[in-house]
Amino acid sequence: MAVDYTTRDGVAVITLNNPPVNGLGHSTRTGIVEGLGRANSDPAVSAIVITGAGKAFSGGADITEFNTPKATQEPTLHTVIKEVEKSAKPVVAAIHSVAMGGGLELALGAHYRIAAPGAQIALPEVKLGILPGAGGTQRLPRAIGLEAALNMIVTGAPVLSEKLANSGPNAGLFDAMAQGDLLDEAVAFARKAADKQSPHPLVRNRKIEHPNAEGFLQFSRNTVAAMSKHYPAPLKCVDAIAAGVKQGFEKGLVFERECFLELVQTPESRALRHAFFGERAASKIPDVPSSTPTREIQKVAVIGAGTMGGGITMNFLNAGVPVTLLETKQEALDRGLATIRKNYEAQVKKGKLTAEKLEARMALLRTTLSWDDLKEADLIIEAVFEELGVKEQVFKRLDEVAKPGAILASNTSTLDVDKIAAFTKRPQDVVGLHFFSPANVMKLLEVVRGKDTAKDVLATVMQIAKQIRKTAVVSGVCDGFIGNRMIEQYVRQALYMLEEGALPAQVDRAIEKFGFAMGPFRMSDLAGNDIGWAIRKRRYQEKPDIKYSKVADRLCELGRFGQKTGAGWYDYKAGERNALPSKLVDDMIVAYSKEVGVERRKISDEEIVERLVYALVNEGAKILEEGIASKASDIDMVYLTGYGFPLWRGGPMLYADTVGLYNVARAIRRYAQQPNGDAWQIASSVADLAGNGGTFN
Ligand code: T1G
Numbered sequence: 001m002a003v004d005y006t007t008r009d010g011v012a013v014i015t016l017n018n019p020p021v022n023g024l025g026h027s028t029r030t031g032i033v034e035g036l037g038r039a040n041s042d043p044a045v046s047a048i049v050i051t052g053a054g055k056a057f058s059g060g061a062d063i064t065e066f067n068t069p070k071a072t073q074e075p076t077l078h079t080v081i082k083e084v085e086k087s088a089k090p091v092v093a094a095i096h097s098v099a100m101g102g103g104l105e106l107a108l109g110a111h112y113r114i115a116a117p118g119a120q121i122a123l124p125e126v127k128l129g130i131l132p133g134a135g136g137t138q139r140l141p142r143a144i145g146l147e148a149a150l151n152m153i154v155t156g157a158p159v160l161s162e163k164l165a166n167s168g169p170n171a172g173l174f175d176a177m178a179q180g181d182l183l184d185e186a187v188a189f190a191r192k193a194a195d196k197q198s199p200h201p202l203v204r205n206r207k208i209e210h211p212n213a214e215g216f217l218q219f220s221r222n223t224v225a226a227m228s229k230h231y232p233a234p235l236k237c238v239d240a241i242a243a244g245v246k247q248g249f250e251k252g253l254v255f256e257r258e259c260f261l262e263l264v265q266t267p268e269s270r271a272l273r274h275a276f277f278g279e280r281a282a283s284k285i286p287d288v289p290s291s292t293p294t295r296e297i298q299k300v301a302v303i304g305a306g307t308m309g310g311g312i313t314m315n316f317l318n319a320g321v322p323v324t325l326l327e328t329k330q331e332a333l334d335r336g337l338a339t340i341r342k343n344y345e346a347q348v349k350k351g352k353l354t355a356e357k358l359e360a361r362m363a364l365l366r367t368t369l370s371w372d373d374l375k376e377a378d379l380i381i382e383a384v385f386e387e388l389g390v391k392e393q394v395f396k397r398l399d400e401v402a403k404p405g406a407i408l409a410s411n412t413s414t415l416d417v418d419k420i421a422a423f424t425k426r427p428q429d430v431v432g433l434h435f436f437s438p439a440n441v442m443k444l445l446e447v448v449r450g451k452d453t454a455k456d457v458l459a460t461v462m463q464i465a466k467q468i469r470k471t472a473v474v475s476g477v478c479d480g481f482i483g484n485r486m487i488e489q490y491v492r493q494a495l496y497m498l499e500e501g502a503l504p505a506q507v508d509r510a511i512e513k514f515g516f517a518m519g520p521f522r523m524s525d526l527a528g529n530d531i532g533w534a535i536r537k538r539r540y541q542e543k544p545d546i547k548y549s550k551v552a553d554r555l556c557e558l559g560r561f562g563q564k565t566g567a568g569w570y571d572y573k574a575g576e577r578n579a580l581p582s583k584l585v586d587d588m589i590v591a592y593s594k595e596v597g598v599e600r601r602k603i604s605d606e607e608i609v610e611r612l613v614y615a616l617v618n619e620g621a622k623i624l625e626e627g628i629a630s631k632a633s634d635i636d637m638v639y640l641t642g643y644g645f646p647l648w649r650g651g652p653m654l655y656a657d658t659v660g661l662y663n664v665a666r667a668i669r670r671y672a673q674q675p676n677g678d679a680w681q682i683a684s685s686v687a688d689l690a691g692n693g694g695t696f697n
Pocket of ligand 1: 020021056058059060061062064098101102125128131132134136277280
């Protein structure tokens with residue numbers, strides 16, 4: 001049973017014991033109800049304490065049970081909370097560390113609550129695309145007041161327990177804050193409560209005090225509607241709270257339940273839950289057990305103080321890890337240092353960083369021109385010029401200088417990590433750490449595992465990634481790893497569609513309406529069209545048999561590299577960044593179609609979205625088949641955190657599951673019959689899953 005029961009000084013102590021976060025799964029819920037029954041029928045017991053073992057009071061309902069029979073199997077959380085409220089003997093919730101979601105709702109059903117300071121208190125359901133489904137929208141406003149409760153529920157943001165003690169118009173959430181041992185104080189509190197006359201106080205009986213509830217709720221509805229365009233849950237939170245204010249507790253509870261059942265089925269909620277678990281699953285590498293010992297990383301060195309090297313350095317400084325930054329020339333070092341300082345100063349200006357924190361971070365940074373200063377480093381990351389010869393020099397030098405056991409990482413985005421590892425006598429210590437620009441902002445980190453990369457190296461870099469707050473996804477060695485290999489097919493389709501009849505602004509508008517942060521052409525103008533040009537030229541050499549549209553080369557031959565040259569696929573006014581459709585480019589595209597003899601036709605937005613997104617899905621499926629990625633959710637995490645794929649759609653692979661692989665396969669087969677159809681070699685797993693009704697996730 002996921003609950004322990006003991007008695008102490010005539011007080012029953014019910015301890016939730018369902019690691020890792022005391023999720024309120026069916027066995028935990030059953031244990032609580034049985035504990036309450038036992039306590040109430042034991043004459044030697046005068047009061048009851050509910051508390052949590054381990055690192056949380058409770059992290060809420062067990063999300064893994066959602067949309068399974070267990071989620072609604074009695075005793076449901078509603079039943080548990082009703083049993084708590086009905087208990088003749090006073091129930092005290094003793095909260096430490098974390099009380100979230102259903103965990104907080106359980107505590108709201110208790111007669112009294114006592115908390116240790118520093119506990120994270122939240123109703124984060126909205127972040128999973130649902131809303132508190134066990135009375136949170138009805139009890140929390142009665143505990144801490146309408147405005148504070150609505151804010152917590154709509155944002156899902158945690159609040160520290162000490163901020164919720166006896167405060168606000170409704171006497172606050174906690175009856176006491178523990179000064180010493182939480183359980184001792186909770187038992188003592190419970191014994192005193194037992195002396196009080198029953199019935200013991202219930203949050204549900206409190207009134208919601210507000211001078212103008214209707215006006216506040218209307219204002220909230222307008223504000224929330226404006227900021228939650230693609231997500232239905234936040235507005236439902238407001239509606240459920242409003243129902244309780246207007247129609248009373250019981251009716252509010254019924255309405256909350258209806259909203260919950262509606263939201264938990266939505267694709268948005270499925271996507272958000274998928275991302276929640278996908279983020280955590282990414283750090284688990286199938287053949288690297290979580291018990292794998294990790295190497296101590298105290299000192300980091302970065303080679304190259306350019307845009308990437310500087311951004312990478314900042315990640316470690318932000319996590320309090322000292323960095324030695326190596327360059328070949330003093331002016332490059334000075335420039336890099338100045339850029340890092342400027343980035344921090346911008347944060348200070350925005351109030352996101354204090355001046356003293358800025359200096360503390362800069363104090364962790366040492367710069368040097370001498371390779372000898374790297375010999376103490378535990379982890380060395382090179383971010384030098386993206387050319388194999390340059391990497392060879394760097395890794396040969398590192399092999400001489402770095403101490404045994406140092407992890408040698410390359411920030412390469414396109415080169416073969418196995419080739420780089422082979423430049424050293426210690427390939428087992430070499431790994432790819434592919435940061436995404438700007439490296440101090442983008443959450444995604446592709447960890448590229450060479451064939452010789454040691455398991456403890458992988459375990460170590462996954463741990464470091466968590467420390468620097470990155471979403472790390474392990475990729476095998478292939479051209480472009482996971483993200484760039486897929487985006488290449490996406491761009492290929494985008495260029496073909498220009499040739500066949502579309503124009504840049506239409507393609508971008510269609511995919512941005514689908515939800516991408518930026519379409520392929522605006523993105524290319526931002527990153528620099530010359531970057532793709534260089535990669536294509538290499539590709540033409542390496543894979544002469546693969547056909548590409550040359551329309552992008554025509555653009556580059558005009559020197560139109562994008563924002564950095566003031567013109568690319570779009571025109572840009574001097575010093576401005578908004579993309580203006582360019583007649584010159586559109587005419588060039590039309591002329592190009594004629595040159596290659598392609599009859600231009602009207603291409604629908606639907607076709608644009610299908611060809612761009614299914615190009616990702618199809619390549620992602622091949623990446624899974626080849627074992628480059630170990631799970632579909634890893635591919636989704638790459639696209640959600642590194643490529644601006646809309647979070648409410650859960651990533652390309654989950655989106656394909658949602659559309660249905662049967663339909664994805666049909667569309668791919670249709671496009672394979674069209675001009676440029678040779679790009680559509682359907683992945684065998686897509687064909688198989690389409691045939692047997694399977695899904696990626
Ligand atoms: N259900 C199932 N598993 C959970 C879980 C949950 N609620 N919360 C965490 N886990 C797993 C997680 O997947 C990971 O698993 C491990 O616990 C450690 O998590 C009726 C319906 C609680 C602040 O949204 O915010 O209640 O990878 O790495 O950094 O109204 O987990 O080890 O196998 O995040 O210390 C509402 C979600 C649920 C809270 C702890 N509750 N969890 O953070 O550890 S819906 C939430 C968190 C609900 C009611 C509704 C965090 C945490 P694994 P972790 P952490």
